[in-house]
Amino acid sequence: MSPSQLNTESLISEWLEHPSGRAILIDVLARRGPDVRALYAIQTLPLSSVITLSRGTVTAEQLDLLVEAANQRISDTPPNPELAHLFPSAPPPSPTDWTEKVIPGRFSGKRFIVTGAGSGIGRATALRLAREDAAVVAVELNTLRMEALLENPAAHSITGVVADISREADIQRIIAAAGSRIDGLTVIAGVADDMTPLHEVDDDLWERIFRLNVTAPFRLTRKVLPIMLSRGAGSIVNLTSQAGLRGSVAGAAYTAAKHAVIGLTRSAAYSYSPRGVRVNAVAPMPTRAILDSNYGFPGGLGPSPAASLIPADLEAASVAAPIAYLLSDDAVAVTGTVLPADEGWGLG
Structure with missing residues (x-):
């Protein structure tokens, strides 16, 4: 899906694969609760489902702002001042990006x-x-x-x-x-x-x-x-x-x-x-x-x-x-x- 086609009925998986949509979506939801991993469990649902799942904490108006911000960021047009906080410096990593870092010899002899x-x-x-x-x-x-x-x-x-x-x-x-x-x-x-x-x-x-x-x-x-x-x-x-x-x-x-x-x-x-x-x-x-x-x-x-x-x-x-x-x-x-x-x- 092209960036300009993101909307509230786009699947959450599509948002997570989108170059700017993923960063914006995770950034906003992280402000409302730290467990943004939940997105990966509901990725087959449309973005609009977040309204119901959040019991109204996230509103339709807020999702519309997310859509505008995601598409506007790709277009390189100056962002609406109301959307400035939706532009994080870099997208956070996927939950599966972490790799165990073994330290050989750390417990030698113990x-x-x-x-x-x-x-x-x-x-x-x-x-x-x-x-x-x-x-x-x-x-x-x-x-x-x-x-x-x-x-x-x-x-x-x-x-x-x-x-x-x-x-x-x-x-x-x-x-x-x-x-x-x-x-x-x-x-x-x-x-x-x-x-x-x-x-x-x-x-x-x-x-x-x-x-x-x-x-x-x-x-x-x-x-x-x-x-x-x-x-x-x-x-x-x-x-x-x-x-x-x-x-x-x-x-x-x-x-x-x-x-x-x-x-x-x-x-x-x-x-x-x-x-x-x-x-x-x-x-x-x-x-x-x-x-x-x-x-x-x-x-x-x-x-x-x-x-x-x-x-x-x-x-x-x-x-x-x-x-x-x-x-x-x-x-x-x-x-x-x-x-x-x-x-x-x-x-x-």
């Missing part, structure tokens, strides 16, 4: 424990650490997922342990596999709830969510810390969630549990920072990787950003990247922080 390593963010983290020359003890509850992880060509330095970190005997096996040196621990395994509000949460649901998201990480960390303290060095990264920062993305049990993870993170950081052990947390937005590992709960993490075209592996890798940073010596001065890895989604 050993890490990664839980939840059979899928999603845990798998991406274990493979990222292995590609950067760490020895990784990968912990996964599901045998088939563990086998798939170990078949990956990058898993040459990964030792797999099929274990349930809520069981004391399994924790002992994990520690035995790691040996006398543990440089880092990242606790990613967990379970989501079914969006149940507080007055409907029964004791079994509450206890299961807390057992797997709080008590199990607490017990594993309790075993790892003495080993780190004996060397006066170590880094622990917990995976919390946007549910640990707000009350609107999960049920009462999971929200309370992820708030508790942040409390454990900050308390441990305060206690052990003077002794050389850093403790931080990463808070991703709801991702397909997390929803895929919710251990059977149908609701997952509840309302999530609109699905995007980002491949699941790439999505998980983008969260594994800040986890790897916090585990690395580059984060030597960082402890007690909760780092959102959510593309600004939590700002809305």
Whole structure:
């Protein structure tokens, strides 16, 4: 389609392929909410559908201005002053433009424990650490997922342990596999709830969510810390969630549990920072990787950003990247922080 033919009934995919339309469209919608990835999920719809989808936040008059701005920019005519703000200096990148930047040798000689390593963010983290020359003890509850992880060509330095970190005997096996040196621990395994509000949460649901998201990480960390303290060095990264920062993305049990993870993170950081052990947390937005590992709960993490075209592996890798940073010596001065890895989604 020629630039002059863009209109409100042009498909969003046509706007995203247009040399000026894409930049203008994303720029304007980003002013109304940071998750412009939603455009890639509705790209088969006409631009006019944004009016309904935004519940009136975006008006027909505003879309008409977008059309005028996109076509006027191509024509090189001086823009209407009302349209000046619609001319960004450069179009933002597509969500699929990001490439994982592996740093060979960054973790040479170091050993890490990664839980939840059979899928999603845990798998991406274990493979990222292995590609950067760490020895990784990968912990996964599901045998088939563990086998798939170990078949990956990058898993040459990964030792797999099929274990349930809520069981004391399994924790002992994990520690035995790691040996006398543990440089880092990242606790990613967990379970989501079914969006149940507080007055409907029964004791079994509450206890299961807390057992797997709080008590199990607490017990594993309790075993790892003495080993780190004996060397006066170590880094622990917990995976919390946007549910640990707000009350609107999960049920009462999971929200309370992820708030508790942040409390454990900050308390441990305060206690052990003077002794050389850093403790931080990463808070991703709801991702397909997390929803895929919710251990059977149908609701997952509840309302999530609109699905995007980002491949699941790439999505998980983008969260594994800040986890790897916090585990690395580059984060030597960082402890007690909760780092959102959510593309600004939590700002809305």
